[in-house]
């Protein structure tokens with residue numbers, strides 16, 4: 001399995017980041033601190049949420065690594081696909097207006113749109129879509145997926161929180177240049 | 181207005197501490213800015229004035245606003261459905277910031293479709309009403325000692341009544357949220373809690389107006405208030421980024437969009453003050469747009485501050501979590517779309533003029 005395939009098939013955010021960093025790439029830290037799997041070398045700094053997903057904020061040498069940021073998109077695609085499958089199960093078990101939520105045409109359309117978006121992102125990883133554009137799309141798709149769980153997905157202990165933490169990892173890994 | 185802005189600024193000082201420890205009720209009770217928010221009495225103010233005040237307060241911090249003791253959403257229900265004695269009971273219970281009031285509608289298995297609520301108001305063999313069921317995701321449900329609970333009185337989807345509980349207590353537990361943690365959503369369990377005749381809201385109204393019809397009017401009013409919180413949070417994000425970044429087209433566009441959403445919210449609030457029934461689609465459109473604009477602002481503006489902006493500016497990171505809560509409160513965006521579309525099809529939605 002290629003590295004990008006392995007990144008996509010990670011079942012946890014920390015596992016996905018571990019796959020990237022174990023390949024020998026440095027943890028990107030353009031601002032001098034970065035979110036990494038707990039236990040990764042570096043002086044730990046306080047972060048209110050990192051521990052929720054087995055991550056830690058560490059001080060690190062200022063370094064950029066576009067390839068790691070690209071692979072992070074693969075991790076995010078895989079995690080969002082996983083959460084989307086869980087959302088289908090969730091919507092199958094809830095009823096509104098006399099039928100399961102999963103049978104409401106609006107929600108079916110949403111599931112199809114999200115699946116198409118993720119498929120396009122995955123192809124885009126191979127065809128050179130800019131990493132910034134991929135992550136911007138994944139920010140939106142991740143939140144749209146979380147919303148499918150209703151308020152239950154907004155609870156701290158819900159697995160879909162990994163998609164928000166992935167946004168935070170991207171915030172520390174990416175250079176965010178050219179956006180003003 | 182500037183008073184509310186001042187209070188909003190003062191609220192910000194306690195925002196991160198509250199996010200870290202939303203269960204610390206002593207700290208909340210000691211916060212002077214929070215006590216000032218408690219004076220925002222939805223029974224006394226028009227919807228438009230409340231919305232304008234909430235925008236300014238949330239520009240300080242929406243989590244703090246929702247942690248403030250006071251009548252909150254229950255006050256809106258009482259304004260619609262309560263008689264004078266019931267309104268006075270709520271006012272007395274929360275006077276001087278003594279406690280929090282909750283409004284309990286959502287249940288573990290029932291959210292968007294309120295006509296399927298399972299919590300039951302049953303008349304037992306002794307002739308007394310008792311409340312059975314579980315409510316979940318209820319803002320201030322654990323801290324609050326007074327509140328309004330929506331319950332079923334019969335099998336028909338519309339057989340719902342709201343009851344005011346100010347002495348009877350449910351078993352409660354707080355739920356840990358991703359964001360807007362100041363609201364401290366909670367679970368409430370009612371296992372035969374006694375309810376007196378005088379606790380039933382709407383007895384002075386015609387049977388048709390006691391239940392779901394009135395609740396729908398309350399939803400319209402409250403949706404606009406949630407939209408106001410979203411607009412205020414968007415302003416807060418904009419203000420913080422603008423403090424650290426020179427003027428740019430992205431910032432200016434965001435500001436213009438937030439102001440446009442603010443205008444829609446205030447307009448919907450004024451419509452709801454004038455005629456709540458016909459304002460429902462406008463309220464839904466206001467909430468839909470305000471939530472969308474706030475999310476967009478949270479997604480784009482922090483990037484202007486460069487790498488790791490959400491680590492360097494913890495308040496910004498907190499607000500990026502907080503804005504997501506507005507998606508769910510008083511109906512998700514899908515539900516707002518359904519309401520708005522109904523108005524469009526009926527021709528009752530105003531168009532841009």
Ligand SMILES: Cc1cc2nc3c(=O)[nH]c(=O)nc-3n(C[C@H](O)[C@H](O)[C@H](O)COP(=O)(O)OP(=O)(O)OC[C@H]3O[C@@H](n4cnc5c(N)ncnc54)[C@H](O)[C@@H]3O)c2cc1C
Pocket residue numbers: 094096097101104106107147148149150151152154253282283284285286289290291292293316317318319320360363365505508509510511512513514515
């Ligand atoms: C911060 C916060 C504070 C809250 N405060 C309160 C409170 O004080 N009191 C209270 O009673 N509740 C409160 N809630 C709960 C809130 O009202 C519900 O979360 C909301 O009504 C949605 O219900 P649900 O979470 O069960 O989602 P569900 O209804 O299960 O929805 C799941 C998904 O299906 C979609 N969906 C549902 N029905 C349809 C449909 N007909 N067509 C298309 N899509 C549909 C939704 O958009 C969502 O994406 C709060 C929630 C939060 C997050």
